[in-house]
Amino acid sequence: MIKLIEKIEGEAKLNFNFKDDKIDFVDVEFMSTRNIENILRDKRAFDALVINPRVCGICGHAHLIATVEALESCYNNLQLSNKAKAIRELTLNFELIQNHFKWFYLTMLPFFGHKQQILKATYPTQLMGKAIAALGGQYPHTSYAVVGGVVCEITQMDIIKIESYITQTLKFVEDNLVKVDSKTLLACKDADALLDFSGDLPEILIEIKKRDMLNHAKSYDRFIAFGENSFFKKGKSLKARVSHSISLKDVKESEVPSSFAKNVSYKDKYYEVGPLARAMVNKTTLVVDAHKKYGDSLFSRILARVFEILELLNHSKKLIDKIDLDEPSYIEPEFDISKLTSSGYSAVEAARGTLIHKVELEEGIIKNYEIITPTQWNLSGGTREKPGVSQKAMVGLSDIKTAELVFKSFDVCSVCTTH
């Protein structure tokens, strides 16, 4: 039996194949592309700084940072101030946080019989958008990160503003997501202890338990994260065994005949990316405990994503404390990019997982540009014998509604994927 769900943020199709009333395969097709990689070809290197954030309005900032870092990696010995690094990391954190809120309130809650809470999604989202704008000028689609640093010359007043946005967002978390003070929650090591709290997150976790969904959405239990910064570590986790020596050379993209989105694998195997993957690589105690009890399931995935909000807010406060306003925001590269023939790459952690950019320059002109988005990792359209991560997570389920919940627990983003 084949059933269709033709709308995944507008532009993708799932073909559900049933056998004995259970899903035995789900074919994923993307029917659209904008072909941004083709548009980038033969353009000036810095054009990518304007075009790439427009790959995705939902994680456009991650694309900006990935672009600037890919271009910077084409230089030898390019200097960046710690201030510029910290400011870039802060804006990326804020983008992740606001995405996590929207996913939880706009996408996840309605699956559990709750009304979609637009205002709860927009309030913290607006705060984080303002925090990004205070540094980058606007959100989405800021252009403040340039090769050599950032262009904003922030003052102590800006710092105070950003701290206030963080405090207000933390208050929202404590008043709504988990009704407990954030220090207690950050110190929590037992995933089951969360079920004793009240708030929107515990309610959903309790609901998962009550509905007997603790084993739902299990996939390969293989995680990977390539983005590295002062908070995230690079590495892979195989059934909780973590290794940090991984190389982008082993990442492969492959075409799918029925879809415009390419598959992505690491050493020919599909890996999950995203907040759960990051928490497993970072060995976040609370999430590792959830994984120990409930595996790479819906429970662990939702918990990891919401808990990351709190961790990133907390880490952002520490980052702000370290900013030295006297440092330069921008250090001019030694020579003009138009004289550069080189290649480079970058990997950053976007809201939905690892985002990779690769660039080849010939005298400052882009000869090749490749973008691998997080959704490509999680949504790779594999075969019956070797399904992709989200495909595997849906096998064995008996109804489409639950399959859709499982599918959306990966927070698929079709705009990014169909770049």
Add this chain to the structure above:
Amino acid sequence: MESNSLFNKLSSRLEELSNLPKLDEEVSISKLVEEKGFSRREFMTWAGAMTSMLMLPASFTPLVAKAAELADRLPLVWLHMAECTGCSESLLRTATPSIDSLIFDYISLEYHETLMAAAGWQAEENLEHAIEKYKGRYILMVEGGIPHGQSDYFLTIGAHGKTGEQSAKDASQNAAAIFAIGTCSSFGGVQAAAPNPTNATALSNVTNRPVINVPGCPPSESNIVGTLFHFILYGTLPALDVYNRPKWAYGLRIHDACERRGRFDAGEFVEEFGDEGAKNGFCLYKVGCKGPYTFNNCSKQKFNQGTSWPIQAGHGCMGCSEPDFWDKMGIVHEPLGDRLYHTTFGGLGADATADKIGVGILTVTAIGIAAHAAISLVKKPKE
């Protein structure tokens, strides 16, 4: 028009609207605003800000407040075409207090692919249902360029295998008003940049109905919400420039109302990012600001609830609300001044008034820019 007669005209428009049935009899905007903890005073403050944004006298504030309360009479259909969803993201950041969020997202929005909870068959049914039920009454907002001609099979969705282009055409047919939200829908946008692999084009190129363009990549939330409010209040289309952009928002160049304009006039320029000029907020023209060629109200409305805008953060304007963005607004971080005669509008450059493009005006402005720019030292040559 005298303000009295305008007041009367808007009042009768609102009177007409109030006779229309509500989208949902159970919910009223004024009750909802109250339930969400906004006092009448806060609501009126918000209405006052909206009044000023629409360039109406302060005495019109009660009318704008009434228009907000009547927004639940006008259903809204929002379609996604070839785009990045940045415009929807911008909309999600509508002004504080979240009164516009209430009005825009919570009540009026009949169909929005990102915000609505429905998916699959149900979503498509919702769209068809909204178009049929509210024939001639719904407002259509389209985000994204339209894959056109040989590429029109992109975005084919649904049980009927409708192409994106067909969906846009069908929804346009019976809309009370059509707004192209963002540069992609207005002019094709980034995916229409050379070589335009998907043959993306403007919404106005695939429908014969009038389309109001609200460009920007993304447009500010104020311009999106303001456009809607203008229609609710007037019931007619706003005054437009040559590119069908509402004059109230796109009537002036970025340069005209830029907070760094005084620096430009004084010949104080940032020569490179991070220099003393950058630290002191000098003009960004020499590091590639396209403000003199771009029509938008960014400097006045700003983004993210008035928090900031690109120039405030130290980066020049990129001309994202002009036709042919990205192709005609390069080079990034380099002034456009010397290329004026090879840019948009058949070689005339964007450097003219919004509704009157003339070589004379262009020349005067070009000379002006060149003269001002020359006051400062010549840009330091790169190594």
